[in-house]
Amino acid sequence: MEKHDCSSATQEYPHPFIYEVKLTRAQRIRGILLGSILVPLRITLAALLFLIMWPIARLRLAGLSKEECARPVTGWRSWLFHPIVWLLSRAVFFSLGFLWVKVKGRRADLKEAPVLVVAPHSSFLDMLVLCPTQLATVVSRSENTSLPVIGALLEFNQSVLVSRKDPESRKKAVTELIERLTSKGYWPQMLMFPEGTTTNGRALIKFKPGAFLAGVPVQPVLLRYPNKLDTVRWTYKGASWTEALWHTASQFYTNMTVEFLPVYNPSEEEKQDPNLYADNVQKLMAKALGVPATDYVMEGRVPVSTLGGLSLPLASPGRETLSLLRKNGLEAHEIEAALAKIIDRCLSGAQSSKANADELTSIFSLKNKQTAVCICSLYSKDETVDLRQLYCSVSALMDFSNFKDLLHSAFKFFDHEGKGSLSAEELSDLMGALFGTPQHNTGALYAEASSRGLLTEENLLQVLTTHPTYQRVVNDYLQPEEVGSQLLLAPAANEKAVNNNVNGYLHHNKKFK
Secondary structure, X not given: OOOOOHHHHXXXXXXXXXXXXXXXXXXXXXXXXXHHHHHXXXXXXXXXXXXXXXXXXXXXXXXXXXXXXOOOOOOHHHHHHHHHHHHHHHHHHHHOOOOOEEEEOOOOOOOOOOEEEXXXXXXXXXXXXXXXXXXXXXXXEHHHHHOOOHHHHHHHHOOEEEXXXXXXXXXXXXXXXXXXXXXXXXXXXXXXXXXXXXXXXXXXXXXXXXXXXXXXXXXXXXXXXXXXOOOOOOOOEEOOHHHHHHHHHOOOOOOEEEEEOOOEOOOXXXXXXXXXXXXXXXXXXXXXXXXXXXXXXXXOOEEEEEEOOEEEEOOOHHHXXXXXXXXXXXXXXXXXXXXXXXXXXXXXXXXXXXXXXXXXXXXXXXXXXXXXXXXXHHHOOOOEEEHHHHHHHHHOOXXXXXXXXXXXXXXXXXXXXXXXXXXXXXXXXXXXXXXXXXXXXXXXXXXXXXXXXXXXXXXXXXXXXXXXXXXXXXXXXXXXXXXXXXXXXXXXOOHHHHOOOHHHHHHXXXXXX
């Protein structure tokens, strides 16, 4: 797919975190016939190549001390093992059907650009880009080091490792990253995927600032898969990694194009502001790809769009909860009655605001526990849910409650001491409840709404209903489903507004729903 049409792409998918491989009947039959033969052969061959690579990768650092491993490998360990692992890596992808890789442009040398930034990030199969970049050093999750073969290859690569669960690990990784990028050729060239997660490639999501923190020149690298059938995508919703692997390995061959754009030299302003630097490179790459540059990001495991510091989930937990409840046969008055039970429980303080799946089944009189488990999964990683979040995010979409009443209830939920004002942390919790997803950047809203260091319900209501940015969020996002349905039927005035425009996001999100 050499170029995307922005309008058709955004109409086809509501956001970049959804992708499905769409097959005709003939393609399905062909895929089954070819897949039953090619997939087992290709997976077996790739596995054998990985097994050969495993001990060779370990040998590169074998016998070295911890201090020696913390320095770039040179000498015979480099010139002997590097070409062998490079050749075996290319052979793995060749065995999976990537017979050719078309390279456009010139790869910059280490002194010109210490880091290569690659986009769009579509799949684990993107790692093929390491072959035309001579196995450039990458950043990876430290948890991956425990995986067979992958751990050995990360060690061979001398990758920068970071644990997403440990803030100290992140700080250490940032320090190491900056040190390597500013080493003036001491460390090898690095390669990073600034999107930080995989998408369907129909838009570029917001770049993370990691690759831009050092303020050094970067070389943008574009990845394209110009194939009749686009099989490589692996996204948050839709095609799984196993489906991507099966469909790709079922093809006779898969084309990949790697394009090296000219080196991007940052201005003094960009050097001082990594986020500005990242945004400008993102826009440049999006223009070259012919796709929108968006503010979409993945926070935790939830795709969101950002506006005014608020994180707006692309798939509203409240809407999905209502959908599940209605599929379970609940009428509007039954949902309203259950929400009344929730508010009584939360305000009484007699029971915890946290509820497990069994309690949720009882509150809503559900026919089966599985619906409750699904609802819990929309709000947390375990089988529990904060009832305050559920109440606020669902009530915002019901027509029995206006926003003023909803905010009043939410304010009472989080004004734990009954002092009539909220702290910055309590405001984050309140806004997280309204949107059904954690809010980590409510500082600007707190500063806008607080008076003499106090944030009262009256001040918060005034800002949320009169400030242009927050008013737009309230009017467009926290509204009854019936209003959303009317918007669903109204055509977008300007499809191009989906880029960096929350209204475009809302239109498409409701369209999806």
